[in-house]
Amino acid sequence: MNRLMVWLPLCIFAILVGFFFKGLSLNPNEQPSALIGQPFPVFGLTDLMTGERLTREQLPRQPYLLNVWASWCITCQVEHPYLTQLSKQMPVVGLNYKDTETAAKNWLAKLGDPYALQIFDPTGRLGLDLGVAGAPETFLVDSKGVIHLRIQGEVNDRVYAKKIQPVLETIQ
Amino acid sequence: MIPEIGHFALVLAFAVSICLAVFPLYGYLTSQDGFCATAKPLALMQGLALAVAFGVLMYGFLAHDFSVKYVADNSNLDLPWHFRMSAVWGAHEGSLLLWALILAFWGVAVALFSRGIPDHMSALVLSVMGMISVGFLAFMLFTSNPFVRILPFAPGNGADLNPLLQDPGLIFHPPMLYMGYVGLSVAFAFAMASLISGQLDATWARWSRPWTTVAWAFLTLGIALGSWWAYYELGWGGWWFWDPVENASLIPWLVATALMHSLAVTEKRGLFRSWTLLLAIAAFSLSLLGTFLVRSGVLTSVHAFANDPERGVFILGFLVIVIGGSLTLYALRAGKVSEPGEFGWISRESFLLFNNLVLTVMAVSVLLGTLYPLLVDAVGGGKVSVGPPFFNAVFVPLTAILISGMAFGPLAKWRQSDDPKLYRPLIITLIVSVLVGLGWPSLLAGSYSISTAIGVTMALWLAIATVVDFKKKVGLYGGLTTTLARVEKGMIGMWFAHFGLAVMILGVVMVENHTEHRDLRMGVGDAQRLGNYNVRMTDLAVINGPNYVADQATFEIYEDDQLFKTVTPQKRRYDASGMVMTEASIDSGLMRDLYIAMGEPLGDGDWAVRLSVKPFVDWIWAGAFLMGLGGFISIMDRRYRQKLEVKKDEASGEEAPA
Numbered sequence: 001m002n003r004l005m006v007w008l009p010l011c012i013f014a015i016l017v018g019f020f021f022k023g024l025s026l027n028p029n030e031q032p033s034a035l036i037g038q039p040f041p042v043f044g045l046t047d048l049m050t051g052e053r054l055t056r057e058q059l060p061r062q063p064y065l066l067n068v069w070a071s072w073c074i075t076c077q078v079e080h081p082y083l084t085q086l087s088k089q090m091p092v093v094g095l096n097y098k099d100t101e102t103a104a105k106n107w108l109a110k111l112g113d114p115y116a117l118q119i120f121d122p123t124g125r126l127g128l129d130l131g132v133a134g135a136p137e138t139f140l141v142d143s144k145g146v147i148h149l150r151i152q153g154e155v156n157d158r159v160y161a162k163k164i165q166p167v168l169e170t171i172q
Numbered sequence: 173m174i175p176e177i178g179h180f181a182l183v184l185a186f187a188v189s190i191c192l193a194v195f196p197l198y199g200y201l202t203s204q205d206g207f208c209a210t211a212k213p214l215a216l217m218q219g220l221a222l223a224v225a226f227g228v229l230m231y232g233f234l235a236h237d238f239s240v241k242y243v244a245d246n247s248n249l250d251l252p253w254h255f256r257m258s259a260v261w262g263a264h265e266g267s268l269l270l271w272a273l274i275l276a277f278w279g280v281a282v283a284l285f286s287r288g289i290p291d292h293m294s295a296l297v298l299s300v301m302g303m304i305s306v307g308f309l310a311f312m313l314f315t316s317n318p319f320v321r322i323l324p325f326a327p328g329n330g331a332d333l334n335p336l337l338q339d340p341g342l343i344f345h346p347p348m349l350y351m352g353y354v355g356l357s358v359a360f361a362f363a364m365a366s367l368i369s370g371q372l373d374a375t376w377a378r379w380s381r382p383w384t385t386v387a388w389a390f391l392t393l394g395i396a397l398g399s400w401w402a403y404y405e406l407g408w409g410g411w412w413f414w415d416p417v418e419n420a421s422l423i424p425w426l427v428a429t430a431l432m433h434s435l436a437v438t439e440k441r442g443l444f445r446s447w448t449l450l451l452a453i454a455a456f457s458l459s460l461l462g463t464f465l466v467r468s469g470v471l472t473s474v475h476a477f478a479n480d481p482e483r484g485v486f487i488l489g490f491l492v493i494v495i496g497g498s499l500t501l502y503a504l505r506a507g508k509v510s511e512p513g514e515f516g517w518i519s520r521e522s523f524l525l526f527n528n529l530v531l532t533v534m535a536v537s538v539l540l541g542t543l544y545p546l547l548v549d550a551v552g553g554g555k556v557s558v559g560p561p562f563f564n565a566v567f568v569p570l571t572a573i574l575i576s577g578m579a580f581g582p583l584a585k586w587r588q589s590d591d592p593k594l595y596r597p598l599i600i601t602l603i604v605s606v607l608v609g610l611g612w613p614s615l616l617a618g619s620y621s622i623s624t625a626i627g628v629t630m631a632l633w634l635a636i637a638t639v640v641d642f643k644k645k646v647g648l649y650g651g652l653t654t655t656l657a658r659v660e661k662g663m664i665g666m667w668f669a670h671f672g673l674a675v676m677i678l679g680v681v682m683v684e685n686h687t688e689h690r691d692l693r694m695g696v697g698d699a700q701r702l703g704n705y706n707v708r709m710t711d712l713a714v715i716n717g718p719n720y721v722a723d724q725a726t727f728e729i730y731e732d733d734q735l736f737k738t739v740t741p742q743k744r745r746y747d748a749s750g751m752v753m754t755e756a757s758i759d760s761g762l763m764r765d766l767y768i769a770m771g772e773p774l775g776d777g778d779w780a781v782r783l784s785v786k787p788f789v790d791w792i793w794a795g796a797f798l799m800g801l802g803g804f805i806s807i808m809d810r811r812y813r814q815k816l817e818v819k820k821d822e823a824s825g826e827e828a829p830a
Contacts, residue, residue, distance in 0.1 A: 009450060022550040
């Protein structure tokens with residue numbers, strides 16, 4: 001075989017490694033949301049805890065996080081302590097997604113309820129409007145009700161520092 | 173205390189693997205036989221240490237030791253004992269341990285069955301395998317230790333094994349697959365050893381052939397088991413999804429298939445030497461790449477269970493060392509390989525080369541299709557996905573080309589084989605195949621489809637051509653029993669494997685073109701006609717399993733108004749994880765499978781139900797089984813045993829004076 005040709009496999013591999021290294025810092029599961037820059041969708045649901053009617057107008061007038069969760073979701077339990085801590089800095093609105101009332105209430109009674117409001121969405125209708133693929137998902141919404149960020153999966157200090165904080169600084 | 177024994181054994185194995193990587197190589201480079209001789213005992217010791225570590229982890233699962241984090245994450249008090257055993261390799265850390273154990277097992281096998289090979293050679297082979305082991309054990313100890321404990325407050329119960337994996341398919345699929353993946357490391361190590369020693373003639377091909385074949389056979393069975401498991405467990409009724417992880421196993425399989433055939437040419441004729449070396453490196457490198465793709469989370473997949481970038485960086489570094497190192501050595505040495513001998517344009521060599529190229533093109537296409545989303549994302553092109561249309565468009569025509577090569581190849585002779593008389597039987601077989609193939613769809617498929625006709629024709633042509641080759645050999649040797657006794661076992665293995673591929677293709681063609689499928693809303697009392705069958709839902713009940721609650725529907729299947737079978741598919745909700753799983757009911761048959769799965773509840777006691785009749789679907793796995801069987805038959809050959817016995821005598825003769 002040609003003296004130069006034998007180096008070809010190594011060169012191809014080197015190029016692939018470059019891509020793989022880049023690929024490690026990308027998340028293949030991250031879906032761009034069509035709702036970025038859009039106002040929060042209109043909805044009419046109830047509050048899980050009080051049973052009162054909730055609409056878009058009741059949502060906070062300052063930047064807040066909307067956290068999509070359910071009692072059947074394991075990762076939601078994992079991120080719950082972090083959200084509890086975060087709720088001291090900014091309001092966290094819960095969206096209880098495709099859940100039952102008793103299961104959701106038991107879950108909150110057991111793990112604590114850091115949520116400013118708790119939108120109860122047992123059929124997942126608001127979830128559908130938000131383009132939710134599964135729980136947990138977290139949206140960052142500004143004081144005018146415009147969605148700025150969508151995070152799929154667990155929220156922790158790494159995600160906060162890398163994703164939430166930079167966007168939060170621009171909208172505050 | 174007991175988990176610490178396992179942990180200690182793992183650390184010990186790591187230390188031993190470092191010795192195994194260093195001492196024999198040092199001995200070879202400085203010509204000190206004493207250092208070379210450490211290879212075999214070290215390989216055995218490493219195997220023993222890893223067996224202890226593995227045994228301890230399994231004991232942790234059986235004894236419900238939830239103080240071990242890995243056990244707590246992947247087991248549960250209600251989990252049946254056989255799933256607790258297979259749960260050992262049900263997640264990242266444990267499956268790595270299985271990987272390392274199997275690598276050590278192959279090392280032990282090489283140490284025990286390599287008496288016919290010069291000591292310095294087996295020492296180099298084991299040393300290369302030791303280097304791979306160092307990487308894997310370091311990865312485990314530093315990033316993914318299965319013996320990490322939750323102390324002092326161990327949880328009272330575990331989080332349960334992923335319900336998808338609570339299935340007999342999981343007990344066998346990963347070990348088989350790993351036997352194949354890791355088995356390719358032996359051929360890789362032989363290639364590396366011959367590159368290191370500069371002994372680049374055909375001998376390494378003879379030594380590594382049986383190892384490659386047996387690894388290939390395991391890989392074949394492992395992939396087939398995975399496909400079968402996906403078919404009955406995932407609840408979609410598909411048998412292959414072009415999922416990145418499936419592709420990650422298919423790519424090394426294609427390259428290993430090419431390697432097996434290329435090794436035959438290198439051994440028999442001394443040709444394709446540097447090409448065969450490259451294939452041996454590529455086959456194992458692609459297995460490692462598959463591991464990287466699964467473990468690092470760079471691609472989306474149902475199998476990705478460890479999306480941790482730090483682990484990804486570690487594996488990538490390891491890949492760079494192993495693959496980059498071996499390809500550099502290849503580039504430095506393979507340029508000097510001479511290729512003695514020539515072969516005619518039409519000869520067995522040329523057919524094998526042709527099929528090698530087709531298989532390589534297939535492997536590269538699958539690799540590109542799998543990596544394309546990653547490549548596009550890395551250059552900022554956004555999220556794309558490559559689906560079955562791409563893979564089918566590439567695979568179908570390439571398979572057709574491959575089959576014509578497989579029909580001609582076995583009939584061709586080495587060196588020069590352009591006598592048309594040799595290939596005359598193929599013309600008759602082709603005519604028969606075309607006639608049957610054209611008639612097949614109307615006779616057996618229910619509806620006419622030209623792609624079925626072509627596909628069946630190709631499958632039949634390959635099957636009949638294989639039988640013709642077999643009959644020709646029977647004629648040459650005079651009788652069936654003498655043929656089977658005297659012909660090379662590799663030849664019998666080839667007949668099985670080629671025939672198996674024909675069987676498999678027939679299954680694929682029928683399933684892809686003639687599956688009858690309905691998605692329905694059904695409640696108790698509803699009935700639906702499907703082909704010759706009438707399916708009626710007669711009952712809905714809630715069933716309590718050991719660690720799940722299930723909605724179970726009862727269906728009566730009538731064939732020509734006769735009650736033929738009652739089946740009970742389930743929708744299970746697992747207690748610990750809350751995950752919902754579909755248990756499909758499948759009535760398997762030679763000519764068709766009847767597949768019933770429950771979808772979602774639709775209210776008012778109605779359910780979405782999937783009903784399918786899948787013609788010839790079991791032929792896919794039967795064909796794969798025949799292929800794997802062919803691999804195992806090949807290595808029974810007397811040549812491999814004989815050489816062993818002769819050399820054993822020599823060895824004992826040498827040892828006696830000492």
